[in-house]
Amino acid sequence: MIELNNISKSFTMHGQKLQILSVPSWSLAQGERIALLGPSGSGKSTLLHLLSGVMVPDEGEIRVNGLPLHTFSQSKRDRFRAEHVGYIFQDFHLISSLTARQNVELIVPDTWSKKMTKDQLDDWFERVGLKDRQHHMPNELSRGQQQRAAIIRAILTKPQLVLADEPTGSLDWETAGEVMSLLLNICETEKLTLVTVTHDLHLAEMYPTRIHIGEINELSRRNAV
Numbered sequence: 258m259i260e261l262n263n264i265s266k267s268f269t270m271h272g273q274k275l276q277i278l279s280v281p282s283w284s285l286a287q288g289e290r291i292a293l294l295g296p297s298g299s300g301k302s303t304l305l306h307l308l309s310g311v312m313v314p315d316e317g318e319i320r321v322n323g324l325p326l327h328t329f330s331q332s333k334r335d336r337f338r339a340e341h342v343g344y345i346f347q348d349f350h351l352i353s354s355l356t357a358r359q360n361v362e363l364i365v366p367d368t369w370s371k372k373m374t375k376d377q378l379d380d381w382f383e384r385v386g387l388k389d390r391q392h393h394m395p396n397e398l399s400r401g402q403q404q405r406a407a408i409i410r411a412i413l414t415k416p417q418l419v420l421a422d423e424p425t426g427s428l429d430w431e432t433a434g435e436v437m438s439l440l441l442n443i444c445e446t447e448k449l450t451l452v453t454v455t456h457d458l459h460l461a462e463m464y465p466t467r468i469h470i471g472e473i474n475e476l477s478r479r480n481a482v
């Protein structure tokens with residue numbers, strides 16, 4: 258369960274304070290899968306940064322499964338993110354000097370045995386259709402294949418929260434549909450909470466729940482559809 262109460266977030270630019278988010282109250286149940294829609298600059302990515310603990314609110318409370326993120330120090334938020342959040346980026350963020358499998362191995366917890374690591378990675382690369390490509394470098398993979406590897410990296414440890422910021426934004430429409438479907442299916446099967454920012458209404462329709470940022474952020478409410 259994710260709960261936001263009386264959140265406000267602003268940025269100061271050129272000495273001017275610009276308020277971006279004002280969220281009176283919003284909650285999300287464990288296992289929900291939502292597409293977050295809204296115009297450019299309306300605070301969607303900022304909301305994801307607050308949920309992941311990359312940023313802190315100026316005021317208000319954020320609780321993820323009871324953990325009061327808003328009270329955490331930077332190092333505690335970093336640990337929270339490493340343990341509980343999987344992040345998927347538009348441009349994959351794979352390390353170019355490592356193979357797809359080595360990129361995923363980077364986030365394997367110390368507590369996993371060699372056998373468990375091998376079994377899990379073998380299984381996941383097969384499940385996402387990359388069995389034959391896992392030892393390739395990112396630049397030897399298509400963009401869709403790179404995003405599949407990035408999806409494994411995000412969900413391998415079964416984080417409480419998966420956040421995806423335009424995960425299909427740099428893919429052609431057909432690949433975008435396949436990758437979005439894969440992400441949704443994995444999160445459904447593994448019962449992971451998923452929040453995906455997308456501008457694509459067609460892809461958003463694949464989600465059980467669609468939310469316009471105006472339903473959460475009262476500052477962009479006038480833009481709500």
Ligand SMILES: Nc1ncnc2c1ncn2[C@@H]1O[C@H](COP(=O)(O)OP(=O)(O)OP(=O)(O)O)[C@@H](O)[C@H]1O
Nearest residue numbers: 268269270277295296297298299300301302303304
């Ligand atoms: N670190 C920052 N410093 C200053 N301003 C910022 C910062 N991050 C975001 N902003 C501003 O906050 C506003 C909201 O940005 P955000 O990236 O959350 O919007 P968005 O809805 O995700 O937009 P897009 O759909 O274009 O990605 C924008 O006006 C942006 O310029």
